[in-house]
Amino acid sequence: MILGRVIKSTGSWYIVQTEKGAVAARLKGKFKQQDLKLTNPIAVGDLVEIEKEPGQDSVIIKEILPRENYVIRKSTRKQHHSHIIASNIDQALLVITMKNPRTSLGFIDRFLVSTESFRIPALLVVNKMDQLEGEDEEDWLQDIHEIYEPLGYPVLEVSALKDGDLKEKFSPYLQDKSTLIAGHSGVGKSTLLNALIPEALQETKEVSEYSTKGVHTTTFAELFALEAGGDLIDTPGIKEFGILDIEENELSHYFPEMREYLGQCKYNNCRHVNEPGCVILKKLEEGYIHPYRYKNYLNILQEEDTHR
Ligand SMILES: Nc1nc2c(ncn2[C@@H]2O[C@H](COP(=O)(O)OP(=O)(O)OP(=O)(O)O)[C@@H](O)[C@H]2O)c(=O)[nH]1
Ligand SMILES: [Mg+2]
Ligand SMILES: [Zn+2]
Numbered sequence: 001m002i003l004g005r006v007i008k009s010t011g012s013w014y015i016v017q018t019e020k021g022a023v024a025a026r027l028k029g030k031f032k033q034q035d036l037k038l039t040n041p042i043a044v045g046d047l048v049e050i051e052k053e054p055g056q057d058s059v060i061i062k063e064i065l066p067r068e069n070y071v072i073r074k075s076t077r078k079q080h081h082s083h084i085i086a087s088n089i090d091q092a093l094l095v096i097t098m099k100n101p102r103t104s105l106g107f108i109d110r111f112l113v114s115t116e117s118f119r120i121p122a123l124l125v126v127n128k129m130d131q132l133e134g135e136d137e138e139d140w141l142q143d144i145h146e147i148y149e150p151l152g153y154p155v156l157e158v159s160a161l162k163d164g165d166l167k168e169k170f171s172p173y174l175q176d177k178s179t180l181i182a183g184h185s186g187v188g189k190s191t192l193l194n195a196l197i198p199e200a201l202q203e204t205k206e207v208s209e210y211s212t213k214g215v216h217t218t219t220f221a222e223l224f225a226l227e228a229g230g231d232l233i234d235t236p237g238i239k240e241f242g243i244l245d246i247e248e249n250e251l252s253h254y255f256p257e258m259r260e261y262l263g264q265c266k267y268n269n270c271r272h273v274n275e276p277g278c279v280i281l282k283k284l285e286e287g288y289i290h291p292y293r294y295k296n297y298l299n300i301l302q303e304e305d306t307h308r
Contacts, residue, residue, distance in 0.1 A: 001062065005088070006046045007223040014042055014061065016050055017223075025050050025059040039075045043084035044221040044233055045178065069118035071180055073238045086180045086221055086233045091121045093173075095183035095192060096144070097128045098137045100207045103184055105143070109296035110241045111182065112153070116254035117246060123154050123173060127188040130159040147290050151256050160192040170196060176229040185216045185237020193224065193234045200224045202234055251301055252280065257289050258297075271301065 004016035004023070013026045025048075027041065042048070042064060049063040067087040075081035092115045096103035108124070115122045126144060145155050154173070158166065173179075174196070181189045190202035205217040221235040249269055252258040258272070258280055266277025275281075283289050 001049050001051055003065075004048055004050055005223070006042055006044050006048060008220065009040065009042060009044050010220055011040065014048075016048060016059075016061070018050070023050065023059050025061050028053075028060045037078075037081045039078055039081050039083045043070065043087045044223050044235075045070070045087040045089055045180075047088060069120055071114055071120070071182065072241070074240050076239070085182065085235050085238070086223075088178065089120060089180045089233070090177040090230075091123060091173075092180045092182060093123045093125055095125050095127050095181060095187040095189050097126070097184075097187045098132055098140050100128065100131065101184050101186050103187065105147070105292050106296050106299060107184070107241075108144075108148075109293060110300060113246070113251070113254045113300060114241050116256070123156065124148055125192070126155065126157045127160050127192065129157045130162050143292070147292060158192070160188045160195050163195070166192070166195045171228060174226060174230055174232070178223075178231050178233070180233045180235065182235055182238060184239070187237070189237070190218050190234055193232055197224045197226060197232060200234070248301060251297065255293065255297055257293065258283075273298065273301070 002018050002020075004018035006014050007017045007022065008015040013024055015022050016025045042061065046067065047065040048061045049065070050059050051062050052058075053060050067084075069089065070087040071085045071089070071092060072082045073085055075083050092111075094108065094111050096108060112122055124144065126141060132138070132141065141157075149155055156169070156173075158169070160166065163169070181193060183189050186207040188204075190204045193200055193202050194204065202222075203217055216236045218234055218236045221233055223231050223233045225231045246254070248271060252262060252272060261279045261283055264279040265272065265275065267275055270278050270280075272278050272280035280289065280294075284291065284294050
């Protein structure tokens with residue numbers, strides 16, 4: 001039995017990196033998934049045990065080791081199913097853009113709730129800075145800095161296509177870590193990855209070509225090693241994150257600015273919506289909690305996915 005990490009998954013076969021190199025492997029039989037309804041039994045980042053099939057050349061995945069963490073999105077094909085984007089990561093890098101396409105604060109907050117639920121550190125990378133123009137766009141950028149930096153999420157501004165110093169700029173953040181790159185389709189995830197790891201040769205495509213057709217350029221997640229140590233996982237663009245298995249009274253734990261006040265409300269089952277003696281509402285009024293963040297808290301709370 002050999003241990004390895006899945007670095008690519010096409011849905012029917014997998015590339016597993018072992019100490020002795022990469023091998024193609026496939027699944028035999030079915031795996032028991034915990035409680036999650038998943039469209040992919042094995043995800044990039046998974047640690048697996050592989051074995052040569054007796055009397056044959058092919059390699060099979062025998063066992064999947066428990067996942068330390070993962071980032072999940074809603075399935076595009078099956079209702080009430082989810083898709084694991086990647087697992088066993090040290091941090092998540094969310095690429096966001098003001099336009100072509102525009103990333104909303106709601107989308108960012110849903111992403112951060114998913115990562116916070118596993119205590120995965122996250123980093124925001126504003127891409128396509130060369131295209132930023134006008135007051136409205138400057139305001140959006142200022143909001144991003146003002147809202148997220150005080151919460152502990154670093155915000156980097158780049159132009160993945162044009163900047164020449166990206167390796168230097170990112171190395172303090174990426175070295176020796178396994179980093180997931182996520183974001184909407186067309187924000188420039190693969191362009192950034194190619195700038196950091198030129199050998200990756202990930203395909204990139206103009207936004208106009210797919211926004212009309214609705215196809216993504218990157219269709220499978222794939223992990224690439226960084227020269228200086230660590231790795232990056234390029235992933236297909238996401239429309240919506242699945243915030244699953246989060247109880248209603250758990251949600252505020254995933255908003256760092258609310259965490260410190262939890263337990264101080266009058267009622268211990270306070271949802272921080274309209275309850276008397278709610279400390280979160282008081283802090284919102286006093287300006288310690290950003291109104292946009294609170295609005296997104298309410299939006300997520302009202303979603304069908306959160307349950308009592
Ligand atoms: N102007 C400008 N264009 C960029 C920049 N970064 C990426 N692009 C362009 O944006 C388009 C989409 O880039 P991709 O890297 O394919 O985007 P992606 O996020 O990987 O998209 P999916 O694989 O579909 O999820 C391409 O035409 C890139 O050349 C940038 O910094 N500035
Ligand atoms: Mg891509
Ligand atoms: Zn409250």
